Amino acid sequence: MRPMPIVPPVEDAWLVIPVFNEQSVIGQVVAEARATFPHVICVDDASTDSSGARAAEAGAVVVTHPYNLGQGASLQTGIDYALRHTDAAYLVTFDADGQHRTIDAVAMVERARDEGLAVVFGSRFLDDRTKPGFLKRLVLKTAVWVTNMSTGMKLTDAHNGLRVIRRDAAAKIDLEQNRMAHATEIVLQIGRTKLPWAEHPVEIIYTDYSKAKGQSLFNSVNILWDLVVN
DSSP: OOOOOOOOOOOSEEEEEEESSOTTTHHHHHHHHHTTOOOEEEEEOSOSSSHHHHHHHTTOEEEEOSSOOOHHHHHHHHHHHHHHHOOOSEEEEOOTTSOSOHHHHHHHHHHHHHHTOSEEEEETTSSSSOOOOHHHHHHHHHHHHHHHHHHOOOOSOTTOOOEEEEHHHHTTOOOOOOSTTHHHHHHHHHHHHTOOEEEEEOOOOOOHHHIIIIISHHHHHHHHHHHHHO
16 A cells, blocks of 8 residues: 655545445544544444444544435535534545545645635546446446536546535535435536536545445446436
């Protein structure tokens, strides 16, 4: 594993992490993230394990759903909490399974600040660091095509959960798609705001754990199904 460069804490951005049954990794994910992003919100989507407790022990603010509602609903809950209870200038949506790199999130926040961007979307397809495999790449690229056709945007990676969203843009997000189709809904709602946005190259870390938890080819097909149905 490559050593992570030392960067100063990012005080004006809050991480929003949807969590469902991630007890084996969430503590480490939160602890490592908080070395750079001191402020972390975990939305425990009615986990049946100790995910919420592990996140809290690692220093996250934990908001808990009484029923399992899906990742889209968890993101909306986290966004609402941050807007109502913090002075965050930026929100960073971040996955719970360890596949995102905080160094990429830092670079995206810095780019949002430097270029006056309301949204920075992470993309695994702007360089060759991420190796999703041929079939997964094909399915994800199909999802990109469907998303771009339905939203009018021109993204290279429509279902990457790493995003930086400025506070004014976050206030305009109102997700109704609770599950995987929420990623297209976010793109659609941001496109309607006419606020400035960009994509930024990021590396996705595919581990055995993340593949088993939802980064499999089967899950990519589920994304396409959600897009078509919803």
